[in-house]
Amino acid sequence: MARVKRLPVDPIAEAKRQWLEHGWTDAAPGMTLVTSVMRAQQILLARVEATLKPFRLTFARYELLTLLRFTREGRMPMASASARLQVHPTSVTNTVDRLEASGHVHREPHPDDGRATLIVLTDSGRELSERATAALNTEVFEDPGLNRADTDELVGLIARMRREAGDFEDPRPAPEPL
Template identity: 75%
Template sequence: MAGNRRLPVDPIAEAKRQWIAHGWESAAAGMTAVTSIIRAQQLLFARIDATLKPFGLSFARYELLRLLGFTREGRMPMASAIARLQVHPTSVTNTVDRLARDGLVSREPHPADGRAAMLVLTDEGRALVERATLALNAEVFEQPGLGDDDTTELVRIIARLRKDAGDFTDPKPQPEPL
């Protein structure tokens, strides 16, 4: 893979130099930030994909299994899964279809809404997602490529970017229990 070969120059730094040379200095820092984030995502996804490949999972399939695995009973409405995964409903439907075909999830009628479906994690799905999570923790999440302080600061900065873009709002304070 081309990503394994170290380049003699950082192409993003070169792009910034070109941006400035072409008179776009006011956009150069932003272009550098955006393309750096995109490249970092590519590098992290390559690690994730390599870790999940032995389990026969894509990251989308893993995310859905993990989401169901976090629920008390291993089930949730399809609409809730779509909202939490923040992807197009068709993508979730296609992922569920593949997971159901492989016996990792099943669909059941919603108990209160005849038009809706419940997604249910099978025993095989639960076992697989637990093994995959152990591998991701060991091979990616415990060592993301940054020290603890840098990791914390990066998460803070990206959370601020996401919040300012309207991705989420701070939760309202909960009243004290009675």
């Protein structure tokens, strides 16, 4: 992946300086946090997308294939996929449409709920998910750009922020802390 030319100054630090200069002292730390997290997301997403490009996958399609691969039978209701991936049902429908067109999933009627549809992983979808995961592990996840201690600290901080925002509840029994 081609690197973008480094800027001579950190634009987020400059934005913080401007916020402070304009008297928005109470808002400056929050603005810095929000823009820093959003920029970090852009950087990570670019790495993920570059890794998935040879597989002709978007991150949304990869996530759905892998979610299905982690289920016992390689299938789940579309509504469950929407909830687990935390995306709108329309997004899941569009993702399933693309994966179905490429032969990686198919739809089946739910055996117990006539209103529901199951997404079913095909053998080609399972194999694609396995290959894409191996590439992501090697090219992105094993070296996300921070050392292990910093990674663990950042994940813990973000998990606390998500929990406090109502993103999830702690399950009982609780898993190992992030």
